[in-house]
Amino acid sequence: MSTAPIPHNEELRLNDLYSYEILDSSPEEEFNDLVELASLFCRTPISLISLVDRKRQWFKARKGFSKAQTDRSSSFCAHALLGNDVMVIEDAASDIRFAHNPLVTGESRIRFYAGAPIVSPEGYKLGTVCVLDNKPQRFSEIQRKVLELISKQVTKLLELRQKNILIQKKAKESIAYKSQLISRVFHDNEQDKRIIADNLHEDLAQRLVYCIHALGGKSIHQHMDVIRDEMNRILIDLRVLTYTISPLSDENFNPVELIRDFVDRVAVTFPCRIILKQADADDFFHPKVSVNLIRIMEEWLRLLLKKDDLNLVEIEINSTSYSVFVTIKDDGKMVNEFSQKQQERLGIIEERVQMAQGSFSYDHSTEQSVIKIELPLTAENMETIH
Known part of the structure; x- marks a missing residue:
């Protein structure tokens, strides 16, 4: 038996x-129909769409042949791949290459073979459309032409099938991405609710109780300055929370003022100085961007509380007609790597920036850490942030 060269x-x-x-x-029905057509035109009991793998030939469609695949070493089709035209073996028993082939001498008893190469658009021969018989026969030019045409149809089916697979994959990826996006939005909203609840209960409510208690005391005049300052800070927090919960009247909020109010409020209780710089920050960007930046800064400031020798935090805001840029520097020293909970907070920051289609970078050393945030000012951004 002669094995086809590679x-x-x-x-x-x-x-x-x-x-x-x-x-x-x-x-698949489309491929099955083609082998039926090949048998009909070529008047053979066996027809196959054969694809030649590394060590086997596998049949995508078959008529009159029970096996789903055979060894490549005994494959007629492996020989057909070496030429460009239809390969015809009128009597395999008389052909020195196939006389001792197990497909000829075994139970299949193949005597006649004709195979047209299936050629991909890249020019590679993937397999054949072939017809076989248990008895010798001649093969006309018309039958050759029909087999060639069917092999071209197989190529077109393969291309169409490949495109359909790609479309399905992209559709699944799109669905998965949208599902992930929706999940993040819901997670984001739940995170916002927890932050709002914490602020309302642990911060605002406690401070209001203090004010009410002080107002009910006998020496109210002694506490008026403290009460006034506390009430001002509460009003600042309420402005931020009001916009967070219901951002309906954008005209009532100046975006830069919203950030400044937040920094002023945090600076009162933060264990070090916080400086807000507005090198080139216009007031025209949307308040929703401010709210998102406030949430990001709040998470980051909580992380900074874990640093030693923290004396100064500088927050710088710049904006253009396309983006808002925020840089936060500090002089604290990171004693240990972030804990798992701190890593989660860092992940929340990154998710917020990603949801807003922005960019986030974090650089830290023993002397200083710097984060840089850019949020684009786009319509899609506005809808995504809240």
Whole structure:
């Protein structure tokens, strides 16, 4: 038995074949119809769409043949791949290459074979459309032409099938991305609710109780300055929370003022100085961007509380007609790496920036850490942030 030589471009040919993701796939009516057509025109009991793998030939569609695949070493089709035209073996028993082939001498008893190469658009021969018989026969030019046409139809089906697979993959990826996005939005909203609840209960409510208690005391005049300052800070917090909960009247909020109010409020209780710089920050960007930046800064400031020797935090805001830029520097020393909970906070910051289609960078050393945030000013950003 003569085994077909391996084509010189075998690895490229196999890569092309594998790109169609068709080997070992389920039967498909379109391919089955073509083998029926081949048998009908060529008047043979057996017809196959054969794809030649590294060590086997596998049949995508078959008529009159029970096996789903055979060894490549005994494959007639492996020989057909070496030429460009239809390969015809009128009597395999009389052909020195196939006389001792197990497909000829075994139970299949193949005597006649004709195979047209299936050529991909890249020029690689993936397999054949072939017809077989248990008795010798002649093959006309018309039958050759029909087999060539059917092989071209197989190529078109493979291309169409590959495009459908790509479309399905992209659709699944799109659905998965949208599901992930929706999940993040819900997670984001739940996180916002927890922050709002914490602020209302642990911060605002306690301070209001203090004010009420002080107002009810006998020496109210002694506490008026403290009460006035506390009430002002409460009003600042309420402005931020009001916009967070219901951002309906944008005209009532100056975006930069919103950030300044937040920094002023935090600076009162933060264990070090906080400086807000507005090198080039216009007031025209949307208040929703301010709210998002406030949430990000709040998370980051909580992380900074874990640093030693923290004396100064500088927050710088710049804006253009396209983006808002925030840089936060500090002079504290990071004793240990972030804990798991701190890593989660850092993840929340990154998620917020990502949801707003922005960018986030974090650089730290023993002397200083710097984060840089950019949020684009787009319509989609405005809808995503809240």
